[in-house]
């Protein structure tokens with residue numbers, strides 16, 4: 001809005017008409033005092049100010065306006081019929097006015113000036129707004145930076161108080177903080193502590209994890225700068241993500257040497273115990289067999305039934321010992337595969353027949369998807385059979401109410417997938433994650449069914465050694481599908 005100030009109503013009238021004809025909104029005041037009251041109340045883009053007025057003259061008004069922060073930047077065009085003298089014009093500028101027009105007013109010139117000032121006013125408004133926004137943006141950034149600094153400080157403090165060696169790194173993998181413990185193992189804060197010559201290179205492993213922004217977990221042997229023996233440490237490097245993007249990595253080395261030693265002793269015990277148990281068991285089986293044979297065929301006494309029961313319990317015992325032996329073989333890297341060509345479909349048929357024979361009333365359905373598996377694949381037949389039997393006996397054991405088990409083979413381009421589906425209680429998503437772990441048993445079922453929780457672990461190791469994959473698809477209450485894949489290494 002433009003404010004016209006003049007003590008003569010006729011002057012105001014003609015100017016008002018002129019500006020309103022050009023769509024400017026206009027307000028008026030007839031004295032300096034009225035002007036001051038109005039400018040404090042309203043916002044004006046421009047003031048057209050008559051110099052000669054009774055009471056406060058135009059220059060006094062302008063001087064007063066320049067003293068208030070609200071009004072000091074309002075442009076003023078002075079109008080005067082008499083003060084054309086240069087010194088008056090200078091006074092007009094000094095008191096805060098921006099332009100000076102002498103009467104009689106040339107309407108075109110005045111309009112041009114008004115338009116220019118108005119545009120200037122609008123631009124100033126925009127500039128002020130932009131500056132305000134920028135200022136608040138700067139404030140926000142400062143606050144964010146301060147918060148970030150505090151977070152980093154807090155993180156460093158936490159890492160410093162850990163008993164582990166700890167560090168952080170930038171998103172590109174440059175180490176940018178290490179705690180004091182670090183220097184017990186590495187002389188520089190830029191390189192990882194040197195690892196045992198037989199262990200994998202940390203940076204190399206980490207750069208693989210970085211490709212997928214995923215957590216790195218590996219066991220490495222490191223030693224104290226002044227110490228002699230290497231000790232096993234679990235290294236974990238965790239990506240910290242913001243909006244799905246890695247912004248930092250936080251790493252720790254945890255000393256697991258004592259656990260490793262205990263685990264080694266346990267493995268040794270398992271290995272010795274299962275070996276020692278195997279020998280007497282073999283003799284017991286042989287004697288029971290002799291006993292069975294020495295019983296006369298026509299002997300109807302309950303001894304025969306007892307012997308059969310003993311034999312079935314001995315078989316169970318033998319399976320357990322074989323599993324334990326397998327575990328110790330896996331732990332010692334001695335699970336050797338005897339790969340030879342064989343027909344997977346025939347193996348499945350044989351296993352199905354054996355299971356049907358043993359578990360009489362079970363309905364087993366075999367489905368085939370993709371091309372037929374006629375060509376022989378190269379793998380360890382006995383071990384693959386062991387995996388399939390394990391899946392099937394688990395289905396029978398843990399899904400006793402399931403009236404059907406489906407065995408499906410799917411031939412893919414480079415793999416064959418064999419899956420066993422039952423319609424039992426299934427396994428919750430939470431338990432699925434660990435189901436192939438050593439000694440893992442689902443708590444709810446472990447009370448009802450006996451077992452050691454090693455069958456699936458052995459299966460996964462056998463398949464892993466074949467460069468295949470194991471997995472499970474299940475929904476609690478909706479049955480389970482256990483599968484394994486084998487690469488199609490053809491004969």
Ligand code: ADP
Nearest residue numbers: 394395398441442445451452453454455456457
């Ligand atoms: P074990 O049978 O000796 O416990 P496994 O390694 O074969 O060991 O199985 C591990 C666990 O997985 C079992 O204890 C059981 O809780 C669960 N499980 C395996 N197969 C099934 C299945 N088909 N349905 C439901 N749970 C199963």
